[in-house]
Amino acid sequence: MRYQNFMENNTTTDNAHTQMCPHFRRCGGCSWLDIAYEEQLEKKREILERHLAPFTGCEREELIPALDQFHYRNKMEFTFGGSAEEPLIGQHYKGSFHRIENLTRCLLFDERIGEVLETVREYAKSAALEPYNPKTHAGFLRHLKARCSKTSGEMMLILVTAGDFAGADEFAKIFEKFPFIKSVYYGINSRLSDIADCEKLFLLGGKEYLTENIDGTSFIISPESFFQPNTMMSAMMYGKARDMMGLTGEEYVLDLYSGSGGMGLYIAKKSKYLYSIELQKESVDIMKKNLAANGIENAEPICGDVKTALALIRRRSFDYAILDPPRSGMSKKAVRRVALKDINKILFFSCKIETAVQNLVEFGKYGYKVTRAIPFDMFPNTPFMETVFLLSR
Ligand SMILES: C[S@@+](CC[C@H](N)C(=O)[O-])C[C@H]1O[C@@H](n2cnc3c(N)ncnc32)[C@H](O)[C@@H]1O
Structure with a gap:
């Protein structure tokens, strides 16, 4: 059900939400179901403002509402x-x-x-x-x-x-x-x-x-490979992130915590060369299949831990690094290893603002400034959202 339909039926009484979902309040899924959607967006904006306040000079874009408020997870x-x-x-x-x-x-x-x-x-x-x-x-x-x-x-x-x-x-x-x-x-x-x-x-x-x-790119999904849980919002986010990079086809890009190549596939098509690192072998195997299925040859997926596998990449300078760590964020050591490479700009993706802020502060110690933030309401009816940050030095 799209947001529009939901709003027509939505009242803020508990009974209405229980009618929508008999499991509400007991199930750990939609903890914000009893909050009207506009109010959910407002609460998320406040959370972002609070966490991003120390990053003066960061241009913040409006939180982009969800395409679907329900049944959005894949x-x-x-x-x-x-x-x-x-x-x-x-x-x-x-x-x-x-x-x-x-x-x-x-x-x-x-x-x-x-x-x-x-x-x-x-x-x-x-x-x-x-x-x-x-x-x-x-x-x-x-x-x-x-x-x-x-x-x-x-x-x-x-x-x-x-x-x-x-x-x-x-x-x-x-x-x-x-x-x-x-x-x-x-x-x-x-x-x-x-x-x-x-x-x-x-x-x-x-x-x-x-x-x-999606948009002329095919993505293979196997039982355990990583794929962003909200397909439609991810497609929108990948597109906006790629536009933000302004790729000309000459860029060398690092794609760290690459999953099965969601964002990487979008980027490889428009850049010179993509090096990706991912810990989970099944996701790396699927990324290789994804590259072949989409006829992409200018990419090298590596299976390993970002902290150690970065040393396998001989190239030292990059136009961009895409960082998309899990909710727990990056370790200080991983941030250091990334910062030791010569990377012009970083696109940092995060589904947890608290750990993102810790990592952004850490990157600040190596001279990176956060210049732009675009938040997406990737997880409606929950307190979570996805934010893309642009860092440069
Ligand atoms: C948020 S997902 C990345 C999604 C991917 N960029 C995309 O566009 O679909 C985070 C990924 O990081 C991987 N990961 C977790 N710890 C890692 C580590 N230390 N080194 C490399 N990859 C790691 C996980 O297996 C997971 O696939």
């Missing part, structure tokens, strides 16, 4: 809970590690997920599969990860279990009634930590990958 991880008799599948309760809100719908992910979750619950119950308990480490069903292509409407599911799954083929068949589910995997995570990443992955049926096609 990726979601659901967790199993309850018992073999009454399996639950959904999101953790706000602030709780153990309690699961049993979701019947989700305003963040694809609308069709409610039916899919119900089908998985029915199957788990009929097969008497025990949900995994992160306290006792007993049980079998851990997570259901879902990804979708916003441009094709196709969906991929990855069931994460604690061990070998003898009934995997039967499990895959339960999705035959959903023509939009084009790819089903199961993966094993036998480790104690409750992350959804798998040690082994098996394709049970359908396609190996999903594909997004």
Whole structure:
């Protein structure tokens, strides 16, 4: 549902929000659902102003509102809970590690997920599969990860279990009634930590990958490769960031924390050469496939930690570096290693303003000044946003 429609129906009473989502307040997903959208934007503007106040000389652009206020995410991880008799599948309760809100719908992910979750619950119950308990480490069903292509409407599911799954083929068949589910995997995570990443992955049926096609660039999505969670807003952000760079085709660009090449693919097409570094091997492999699929030859993706892998790049001077670290931001050592290269301008992407500010201050010690900030409301109904900063020295 687009913002316009939502506003027509929106009242600020709690009841109205509970009607929109019966899970509101318990589910850790949309914590700002009870705040009218204009007010959400205002609160985010205030957060930005507060954090950017020390950066005098930084031109701040208006926060760009979301294209879609609901169902904007292309990726979601659901967790199993309850018992073999009454399996639950959904999101953790706000602030709780153990309690699961049993979701019947989700305003963040694809609308069709409610039916899919119900089908998985029915199957788990009929097969008497025990949900995994992160306290006792007993049980079998851990997570259901879902990804979708916003441009094709196709969906991929990855069931994460604690061990070998003898009934995997039967499990895959339960999705035959959903023509939009084009790819089903199961993966094993036998480790104690409750992350959804798998040690082994098996394709049970359908396609190996999903594909997004945005502005003439195709992006392959595999079960665990990194891809920005809000496809449409990311496309807008990549386009604006590229315009800001004013590329002529002669630039050497570093793309650090590159994921599977989201921003990098946009840049490589318009610059002389792109060197990228990414820690997760699956994302690097997908970036290589993305480059080939888009006929891009002027790029070299490197798998490694930014702190150490930068030394593998012999070239010393660059026109631009694109930095897009995870929410935790960059370590001081990583900032230092980047600053030791001769980089004219930096585009710093951040989805967490607090860690971004720490990194920007750190770059200031090496002579970089923040000259421009463009914020995007990439995560409506939550306190988070994405900001692109331009730094120069
Ligand atoms: C926000 S994502 C980057 C997204 C990417 N630039 C894009 O446009 O889609 C952050 C990425 O940093 C990677 N990462 C985390 N720590 C890293 C490190 N120390 N060195 C290199 N990459 C790292 C993660 O695996 C993740 O893919």
